[in-house]
Amino acid sequence: MPDSHPKRVAIVGGGCTGITCFWALQHSVHEVHLFEASESLGGRIQSLQFEHNGKGVDVNTESPSFNAEASPNLESLLRCLGISTSAVPFSFSASNGVDTYDWCGGVLRTIFLHPWMLCNLGTYRLVLDIIWFNYLAVEILVNNRSCENIHVQQSLSTLEYLWKEGYSRSLCDKYLAPLLSTLWGTNVGRLLPKFPARTLVRCLWDHKLFGTRQTLPDFRRIDAGTSHFIQIMSRNFPSGKVHVNASVRKILRVSKKQSCLITADGMEMHFDHIVFAVDNHEIRRILGANLDIEEREIIQGLRTATNIAVLHSDPLLAPNIDRSWPASNYIIASTSHTQHGPPDSPLAWTPRKSSLTYNVNSLQDIPTCLFDRLYITLNPFTPPHPRFAHGVWEFTDPELSTATLVAQSHLPLIQNRRGLSYGFRWTGRGFLEDAVTSGLQIAVEHLGASVPFEVQYHPDPLDLSKSPALELGLKEHLIRTVLCLIRVYVLIFEISWILLGAHGFPVSKIGATLERILGGSRMVKS
Known part of the structure; x- marks a missing residue:
């Protein structure tokens, strides 16, 4: 009291x-x-x-x-x-020095505005993964309420969940990590693989970023x-x-x-x-x-984790985008990563070096004609040239x-x-x-203070007893069923490609893929 x-x-x-x-x-x-x-x-x-x-x-x-x-x-x-306050579009991008993915709202809207993305074959699998994730991941919030499954859901990391469900690494590197870094205002790439999967999905649900939600989030x-x-x-x-x-x-x-x-x-x-x-x-x-x-x-x-932020105008750390300038750009190091476990296991999926760059001109309405391009980069793995650096500071954020x-x-x-x-x-x-x-x-x-509005409280992300109410109509059920079927066919194609055309492919990978196909079949039946 x-x-x-x-x-x-x-x-x-x-x-x-x-x-x-x-x-x-x-x-x-x-x-x-x-x-x-x-x-x-x-x-x-x-x-x-x-x-x-x-x-x-x-x-x-x-x-x-x-x-x-x-x-x-x-x-x-x-x-x-x-x-x-004023409405602003929610946009972000991911780049690795070679390819750049500019996300602006829904996946279909992004492809419509940037059709050249489809020239890259890897984009097709990434788009399918995003659509599957947006429509199917919410099941982790409502399914399996038994005590044993609650413990499993609480301990399941994002990396384990993505690997278990058969998603590609690109989904994490080129979509989820940039998306969550933009939402949380910090570089989450290094810690995202160990972050609880259910908490991640709940966060995206609260932000109305799943395909089952009827409206786009209102960013201001x-x-x-x-x-x-x-x-x-x-x-x-x-x-x-x-x-x-x-x-x-x-x-x-x-x-x-x-x-x-x-x-x-x-x-x-x-x-x-x-x-x-x-x-x-x-x-x-x-x-x-x-x-x-x-x-x-x-x-x-x-x-808490300590972050370093740099205000700069170094064009080498700018988004590799010609016509559109998203609010933030997630940059992934193009260097190869070291595996710390056997292939085809979550331990082998080691996060790459990454940093997050904000477009200050867009976010703070600073005209480029007067002040040129300005950026704030969090934890840059390549520091900007000293001639272009204008300020450096540290801050702490909750550790993920x-x-x-x-x-x-x-x-x-x-x-x-x-x-x-x-x-x-x-x-x-x-x-x-x-x-x-x-x-x-x-x-x-x-302390009994009185404020001129009602203070609202946010749910504990670890409280599995308070799952969101999924209001799925006939249209949503049909979409989810079709997506599950497509997913099974894609996985069948993958294993056929492994057996017929991929010499030297690990046998364990074939077993893992078969397990995912069977898992996908079970999901369709349910």
């Missing part, structure tokens, strides 16, 4: 989560203080000054685009603050940028309650209901409630031995792993206990929506 009695509350961390929590609490009965270690609020959401030919422009370090239907709290907050852009969003939200914060350049050194328990917060410069203040809006490493450093066993175990499990998801599902066990609350992007999937929801949830549920 939220406690509405007046308290002294400290929010540690002036990023989006901390600012949202302070915004929700600023008119409450509590005395709230915000502590930020750097010289300005915003955390990873900042703006960099870029100059070109005597003209300057502010470039946001955070992408301003979001899926409106998957971000109800962010959209409500933007509307409450009077910040305008914060017109003035994400840094403007932070400025508007924090513009009326009382200066005496916001402490910048105030790194929190440690927090000590002085009584059962109070803690003493000590900053790096020696300032001491007593508080009844502490809100942590920083990553798990900072929480462990600040609380130290004050964490109990359960708190330490859960917070250690909330793993089962351990992180399990820790997130256990986080409510230690929330609002001993006067401590935990909020950050790692309490969700790393979206801006997750940062906003985390801050609002702490303010409303833990």
Whole structure:
């Protein structure tokens, strides 16, 4: 139950989560203080000054685009603050230095706009895989509810699922990894193979990116940028309650209901409630031995990964696209990869080096005629030429792993206990929506704040008891049946090609292909 009695509350961390929590609490009965270690609020959401030919422009370090239907709290907050948004097309591409696949909405729409893609034979298998995945993968969300199958579904990785179902490697490299990198705003190529398959499918379902959904997702852009969003939200914060350049050194328990917060410069203040809006490493450093066993175990499990972002104008890291410029481009290293297991097993499917490049001109409406082409590349495996590099910064994101998801599902066990609350992007999937929801949830549920809209909560991706309702009509059932039949015939063709024309092909591959054909036949019968 939220406690509405007046308290002294400290929010540690002036990023989006901390600012949202302070915004929700600023008119409450509590005395709230915000502590930020750097010289300005915003955390990873900042703006960099870029100059070109005597003209300057502010470039946001955070992408301003979001899926409106998957971000109800962010959209409500933007509307409450009077910040305008506009519709933007959802587009992304994948390239390996030789081939480029430019995806813009549905697969059929993409082919219609880029018919030259069909000149590549590999495109046909990739397109079939995408169509199969978009219509058939949702079965993992609703089928097999027994305890044994629930455990199998929870432990099944994306790589194991794709290999088990007979999908090509191109589906992961040229579609799923670019798609999820664009959605999550981070490079997921390295960790995607180990990511839980069911959680991946649930995420795509929530974003309305499956063929069974009747409408395309509504992607929008914060017109003035994400840094403007932070400025508007924090513009009326009382200066005496916001402490910048105030790194929190440690927090000590002085009584059962109070803690003493000590900053790096020696300032001491007593508080009844502490809100942590920083990553798990900072929480462990600040609380130290004050964490109990359960708190330490859960917070250690909330793993984060460090990313490097570079603002640049290097044409060698630009998308290899002539006429269209997608919002993001997923670049795959063309070098060969090393196998760590026998062929025809998931262990042999090792991820290649990859990076994600944003088209800043498109996302932030910066005219190329004045400032040329601008890009933000995450974790570049080939750094841009120093002459074209304009800024470098680091940020953390939730690590894409089962351990992180399990820790997130256990986080409510230690929330609002001993006067401590935990909020950050790692309490969700790393979206801006997750940062906003985390801050609002702490303010409303833990401290009794009132906000002018209803705060919505997102389901736990590991909770298999809450599967989405699939409303499939006769048309959808017919499409799925036809796709299953086509899939069987394609696999029969593959094994015929193996037996008749592929000399030296591993016998184990033939067995694996036969197993997939039989699996496909069983799926059609079901």
